[in-house]
Amino acid sequence: MTSPLARIESHPHEAKRLIGINYDQFLALVVLAEQRHIEKQAELEKNKVRIIAKGGGRKAEISPKEGVCLCLVYLRQKPIFEILGLLFDISKTKANDAFNYWVDILREILPASQIEEVESNSQKYQELQRMLSEYELIIDSAEQAVARPVDYQEQKKYYSGKKKMHTLKNQFIILPNGEDIVDVCVGMLGKMSDINLFRDTRNKFLPSQKFLGDKAYIGDDAITTPHKKRKNTEISEFQKQENKQLSSRRIAVEHMICRVKIFRVASDRFRLARHRYNQVIMAVCGLVRLRINRLFSVTIST
Incomplete structure (x- = not known):
């Protein structure tokens, strides 16, 4: 199954129909979202009491670019989270968590008015x-x-x-x-x-x-x-x-x-x-x- 991100990367003209914005706008949005993601992770790191060394533990299953794309697909198409997980090869629970995390970031970087x-x-x-x-x-x-x-x-x-x-x-x-x-x-x-x-x-x-x-x-x-x-x-x-x-x-x-x-x-x-x-x-x-x-x-x- 072709993921939505792979699809819009190979067919940029289809981005607006799939995620609601054009491909250039998507790339610019990813840059800002990733910057905010790094800032949030740094803020968490300051207050974290470490048990294992930095860099250990389970790695993230999706990249920031995939996370933003997942969030936009849900906002534009509103599939159930089981389907959203299938599209990005993750579980429905992680699809739900990823959506909630990245929609908060979009809310922070995109003024509504x-x-x-x-x-x-x-x-x-x-x-x-x-x-x-x-x-x-x-x-x-x-x-x-x-x-x-x-x-x-x-x-x-x-x-x-x-x-x-x-x-x-x-x-x-x-x-x-x-x-x-x-x-x-x-x-x-x-x-x-x-x-x-x-x-x-x-x-x-x-x-x-x-x-x-x-x-x-x-x-x-x-x-x-x-x-x-x-x-x-x-x-x-x-x-x-x-x-x-x-x-x-x-x-x-x-x-x-x-x-x-x-x-x-x-x-x-x-x-x-x-x-x-x-x-x-x-x-x-x-x-x-x-x-x-x-x-x-x-x-x-x-």
Whole structure:
């Protein structure tokens, strides 16, 4: 059986279909991931009480390059871990462990949004806020199915009346024309309304910041929304044209959400432990930013 890594090395043009990013992006990602892996191992070594000499013990069954590829295959294709282990010639338990280890590393090296890139630096954060205030940012949310909780009270928290299933909700705020992800908020309860979720995260932006949203956001003065038809009345032709123009601008956020859902772990029902949800979906958002070339031009140079 040909491994996914061998396949994309012999057929680089197939990389995006198999792992979600192109081959050059994959190679750049491996370099950064391996650097972070070495740093983590050095940190562990400092605190380790050795019983045997360094270099002893069982050797790693997969290389860092294979580990990154394994992680990307799971995020893009979402096979069961038995199959993932077969693809990389390891057990399902080691496939699971490898995925969890490398997805944490991807999460550390791939900022999920512009705000996450600069939030640790107050000066850069303020500069970004001022820059963003010049745009009308586009906002929307998406829901993802999760397993129904056993406890009835927990079921009520996760139940989405809109989707008629138990879900987690993610909010995306992007630049006009879908140029980049400005902010992403993931793992909210499915029953939470879009407008309340927005109001909970509104403080990340300047008070003057303007947004563009769909009818779910009607009622907030900061968000431009479509005209809504009232009961027993029709909207005018002029209002219909305005709605059409607004939709043509707002479609960019739908396209961005579609890019996230290219990774099946973010579109199908979430099978992993629920406490892993935020980590995994934020890692996917970082990969999407890498996929649209909004990330490594900055990251690699630093």
